[in-house]
Amino acid sequence: MLNPWTMKMEQFTAFSDMERGRLDELISGKSGHFAPKDDIIADGSHSANCHLVLTGLACRYKMLPDGSRQIMAFLIPGDLCDAEIFVLKTMDHGVAAVTEATAALIPGAKMRELLRETSSLGEALWWGTMTDLGVLRERIIDHGRRTAYVRIAHLLYEMLVRYRMVELTDGDSFRFPITQTDLADATGLTPVHANRTLRKLRADGLVDFTGGVVTVLDPPRLKKVAQFNGEYLHLDRVHAGAPVGQRAGDLV
Amino acid sequence: MLNPWTMKMEQFTAFSDMERGRLDELISGKSGHFAPKDDIIADGSHSANCHLVLTGLACRYKMLPDGSRQIMAFLIPGDLCDAEIFVLKTMDHGVAAVTEATAALIPGAKMRELLRETSSLGEALWWGTMTDLGVLRERIIDHGRRTAYVRIAHLLYEMLVRYRMVELTDGDSFRFPITQTDLADATGLTPVHANRTLRKLRADGLVDFTGGVVTVLDPPRLKKVAQFNGEYLHLDRVHAGAPVGQRAGDLV
DNA sequence: CGGCAGGTTGAGCGGATTCAAATACAGTGG
DNA sequence: CCACTGTATTTGAATCCGCTCAACCTGCCG
Numbered sequence: 001m002l003n004p005w006t007m008k009m010e011q012f013t014a015f016s017d018m019e020r021g022r023l024d025e026l027i028s029g030k031s032g033h034f035a036p037k038d039d040i041i042a043d044g045s046h047s048a049n050c051h052l053v054l055t056g057l058a059c060r061y062k063m064l065p066d067g068s069r070q071i072m073a074f075l076i077p078g079d080l081c082d083a084e085i086f087v088l089k090t091m092d093h094g095v096a097a098v099t100e101a102t103a104a105l106i107p108g109a110k111m112r113e114l115l116r117e118t119s120s121l122g123e124a125l126w127w128g129t130m131t132d133l134g135v136l137r138e139r140i141i142d143h144g145r146r147t148a149y150v151r152i153a154h155l156l157y158e159m160l161v162r163y164r165m166v167e168l169t170d171g172d173s174f175r176f177p178i179t180q181t182d183l184a185d186a187t188g189l190t191p192v193h194a195n196r197t198l199r200k201l202r203a204d205g206l207v208d209f210t211g212g213v214v215t216v217l218d219p220p221r222l223k224k225v226a227q228f229n230g231e232y233l234h235l236d237r238v239h240a241g242a243p244v245g246q247r248a249g250d251l252v
Numbered sequence: 253m254l255n256p257w258t259m260k261m262e263q264f265t266a267f268s269d270m271e272r273g274r275l276d277e278l279i280s281g282k283s284g285h286f287a288p289k290d291d292i293i294a295d296g297s298h299s300a301n302c303h304l305v306l307t308g309l310a311c312r313y314k315m316l317p318d319g320s321r322q323i324m325a326f327l328i329p330g331d332l333c334d335a336e337i338f339v340l341k342t343m344d345h346g347v348a349a350v351t352e353a354t355a356a357l358i359p360g361a362k363m364r365e366l367l368r369e370t371s372s373l374g375e376a377l378w379w380g381t382m383t384d385l386g387v388l389r390e391r392i393i394d395h396g397r398r399t400a401y402v403r404i405a406h407l408l409y410e411m412l413v414r415y416r417m418v419e420l421t422d423g424d425s426f427r428f429p430i431t432q433t434d435l436a437d438a439t440g441l442t443p444v445h446a447n448r449t450l451r452k453l454r455a456d457g458l459v460d461f462t463g464g465v466v467t468v469l470d471p472p473r474l475k476k477v478a479q480f481n482g483e484y485l486h487l488d489r490v491h492a493g494a495p496v497g498q499r500a501g502d503l504v
Numbered sequence: 505c506g507g508c509a510g511g512t513t514g515a516g517c518g519g520a521t522t523c524a525a526a527t528a529c530a531g532t533g534g
Numbered sequence: 535c536c537a538c539t540g541t542a543t544t545t546g547a548a549t550c551c552g553c554t555c556a557a558c559c560t561g562c563c564g
Contacts (some may be wrong), residue, residue, distance in 0.1 A: 012339075
């Protein structure tokens with residue numbers, strides 16, 4: 001059984017058994033357990049360790065002076081929380097658990113080594129960072145030039161692809177237990193309008209979202225209305241382990 | 253005279269003379285000259301070289317199927333256009349010149365070496381990438397949770413800080429010759445509304461924007477209305493060369 | 505002189521917000 | 535077993551920020 005980190009990065013490149021061993025070793029040290037709404041890393045703090053989500057769901061967020069919140073990204077198993085920790089003194093935003101979550105604590109020094117390696121691992125870490133940049137840019141497009149309807153559709157479709165990368169989908173369903181307030185904070189809408197829009201997506205037979213589980217009822221149609229083009233995820237190499245039809249790369 | 257790349261990165265850390273020499277050498281190879289609206293790197297393309305803006309203004313953008321454009325970042329002297337080129341097959345967005353611009357072409361192989369170095373240079377490159385992430389996150393907050401007025405104020409104040417990092421400000425003025433359409437595409441507004449909002453900022457005595465030159469008339473007040481908090485730029489170390497009162501770090 | 509790009513202004517519209525209240529639902533304690 | 539409580543979802547109505555459509559102005563260049 002591969003760990004989610006390996007699984008994710010192997011969307012980019014294949015690893016040798018030795019490289020896989022390195023990754024396994026890194027995430028099998030200390031780990032933290034977090035309750036919903038707990039900060040995994042607080043805004044303004046610093047840590048000697050890098051955090052990697054192993055189970056559950058987390059989010060990158062920032063509280064604004066007026067009390068409103070902006071969620072900038074959702075973090076699922078295999079995602080790094082704080083790659084900046086090597087070079088920056090403090091976090092310029094917070095990372096909080098959305099559901100119960102566990103995160104591996106990877107010593108900063110070990111991560112530094114990894115980055116400098118000539119093996120595929122260093123490049124895979126760069127790939128992760130570059131795709132994070134791509135996802136953020138896509139979110140800017142969402143907020144700047146897409147309507148609420150398209151924006152939510154886009155987010156849900158993207159999550160489907162990302163969950164499939166780490167094999168946490170069941171057909172076209174995945175567990176994504178966020179509240180509508182979370183959804184609103186992530187899409188830059190009000191909870192009221194997020195509700196109405198989500199409701200329309202349901203009425204249009206595109207998605208079902210009950211009991212914390214998202215089911216994409218008609219992936220090709222959702223992809224179309226979401227104006228989704230997955231190039232920004234750079235799934236150059238389809239993970240060899242996944243059977244045809246269940247690969248993340250098939251969706252982009 | 254320091255080059256803009258060195259100047260920018262020395263906001264993060266001080267370099268040795270040898271390290272400065274390395275940077276000088278890297279950007280004094282081949283360079284490209286670009287006319288306004290020319291692509292420096294086209295969406296979907298790939299290059300063996302990395303581009304670094306030396307003079308002029310460029311932008312990171314994406315064209316949408318419906319013909320609208322989203323500008324995701326402005327690139328000024330000292331900014332890297334395509335750090336992704338080492339690991340990704342194709343660009344998932346374009347970079348275009350806004351004004352006449354020159355860009356240094358740095359061989360990808362040389363950049364790779366730099367990244368793996370144990371010197372400060374590798375870390376400074378990481379710092380650059382991490383602050384790029386920070387700037388993008390801030391743009392998401394802009395679009396998601398700030399009004400048009402605050403959003404434009406924020407962008408202009410941020411540009412003031414960034415221009416000051418590379419010593420291209422004249423007091424509180426800087427050359428920023430974008431059209432109001434560019435401004436609209438960057439802030440996710442329509443040109444009409446961008447115009448009205450900019451006009452209001454002028455009427456309120458906060459900024460002047462004529463002849464391609466932005467003048468911040470009252471920096472502390474603009475900072476306040478922009479809800480600007482510059483932590484995300486991580487100007488940990490103020491550039492030693494700049495006199496007190498003219499440092500980028502003073503503004504954050 | 506006409507053409508064109510960029511900037512400015514007006515009027516009406518609509519998507520999203522705000523304020524407010526009703527409903528559903530799980531947990532908790534009596 | 536049922537009130538009680540708090541959180542999440544749903545719906546309605548009025549309002550407003552930003553958009554659309556449209557016209558007009560300005561400076562510049564061929």
